[in-house]
Amino acid sequence: MNKLKISIRVNKLNQSPIRKFFALVERAEKRGIKVFKLNIGDSDIETPKEILKGISSFKNKNIHYAPSSGIKEHIEAWIKYYRGFGIYLGAEEIISTVGVSEGILMTFLAISNPGDEVIVFEPLYANYPAIAAMCGVKLVPIRLKLENGFVLSSEKEIIRKITKKTRGIVVINPDNPTGKAWGKKELEIIAKVARKNNLYIIADETYREIIFRGKPLSMLLFKNIDDNLIVLDSISKRFLAPGIRLGVVVSKNKEFTAGILKIAMSRLSAPTIGQLATIQILKKSRPFTKKLTAEFKKRRDIVNNVLRKMKGVVTYLPNGAFYQVIKLPVKDSESFIKFMLEDFSYQRKTVLVSPMEDFYVSHGHGRDEIRIAYVLNVKELNMAMEVFKRGLQAYLCLKP
Ligand SMILES: Cc1ncc(COP(=O)(O)O)c(C=O)c1O
Structure with missing residues (x-):
């Protein structure tokens, strides 16, 4: 046989x-x-008691699917959360995902064809290579060195890696595995290169507020990159509930969010109870x-x-x-x-x-x-x- x-x-x-x-x-x-x-x-x-209470207070007789883009009140809680940083978003700019993991998968599927390239900074969170391999995306690494404090020193380092097939640049801020919090100047380099070369920026901000000096620096605060920017966000780490499996993809690029929504529809919805249970903690973040x-x-x-x-x-x-x-x-x-x-x-x-x-x-x-x-x-x-x-x-x- x-x-x-x-x-x-x-x-x-x-x-x-x-x-x-x-x-x-x-x-x-x-x-x-x-x-x-x-x-x-x-x-x-x-896990914060607000989330645990949110789970135990679910009393409906049926756990229905949520809307593919997310439950209205949950999305509104994210909008309010972002407003706290001076970031103003509309409900149609946020799509609920099964953690950032699904956000990465959906994003790669939405922005690339098999054989396309995405620039990353290595070392990097090890699931990016796995998800890229599943999507047929080739990751093109720029090595940041421990001895140099993992600093991105110049625009040239990125430009050198751009080819006709490059679709985007991933930046994880603050970073897993290095613990590096990216500086404003470095992020400005990425923003400039992406804008000039018509590339997406995939900003994974899973650890946004966990920084030990200065203020959280979301790329959503940067000007003139609305069409380029895709932010991936998660409940897992900052709200200590990785098992709730919830995140969001945020973008002001309408074509991209329409594409992501089509993918989201094909998997029906992100977890219903989790979305309801995380509303309160987002309000008190x-x-x-x-x-x-x-x-x-x-x-x-x-x-x-x-x-x-x-x-x-x-x-x-x-x-x-x-x-x-x-x-x-x-x-x-x-x-x-x-x-x-x-x-x-x-x-x-x-x-x-x-x-x-x-x-x-x-x-x-x-x-x-x-x-x-x-x-x-x-x-x-x-x-x-x-x-x-x-x-x-x-x-x-x-x-x-
Ligand atoms: C940088 C980064 N992105 C994404 C994830 C996965 O997050 P989630 O639990 O939201 O899928 C992790 C988990 O360790 C991570 O470190």
Whole structure:
């Protein structure tokens, strides 16, 4: 009998760098080792009570589909939320999605044909390459270096990468995995290049308010790029509810939103209960995100107080989100991560981090880098960093 085949598209996908050590974690836990998980962007902080209350107060006898563009009251809550930043949007400019993940997918489908190109800055959130591969989009990376603070220095760096097939530029601000909060000048470079070359800007602002210096800087505040700009937004991180699976795509480009709406109709709707349950927190977003940001800043400082004293470790002090990239004095960070899970523990504890290689589109980068996510409380994080420090020392004694 012929073997049934799966698609080339699926075969091209990498395993998630964040999820690929689950089996080793399970085995370590079975041996009674506590694994501090600093690998995944799903924080320990409780989902706000407004959202939990919103879910439990749903009393309808039927969970109907929502309108494909989103429930009116939910969209109105986003409009009000954006108004708080001096950004004025109409309801037809916001479309509800199943998280930013679906927003990326819909956007790539709406702006590109197979074989078209989208410029990205690497390292970048690892699901972009996966979604691009599914859509037949070729990602063209511009490498930003840890040693240079991940700075985009000039227009030329982007212009060099533009071809006849380029459709857009992705900018994640603040960024996962680097924790970089993009500066106004850098964003102005992107805006200028996009406007001049007729390209879309796909601004992923999943972590918008989580910045440790200055004010949140949405690209929706920039002038003269209304037709170019697509903003992707999410409930997941700033409102601590990734499982609610909700985001929005925002754009003032009418042709684009009409296209996105057609795609949205084909998948019927984003979650109904989630849209209703997030209305209240969107209305009270500022005090909530302020407190959250202060907590992540505390965690960033704990991690960096330890890293700063570790010999051979190169870091960049993040200015936003809750991640950071670290260069280790090792040849292969995956081997170090496996060592931590299989061969090392300190007081029956170990640490799981993410290897960076799969956050790069170009091959051969990031093999000596890891990403840490500050997703544990201060007490646990302090302990986890002590274990991490001792683990690296032990690994270096074995594999100097
Ligand atoms: C930059 C970035 N974009 C999008 C997502 C996915 O967000 P969502 O849960 O809204 O699909 C993540 C999740 O980690 C992310 O870091």
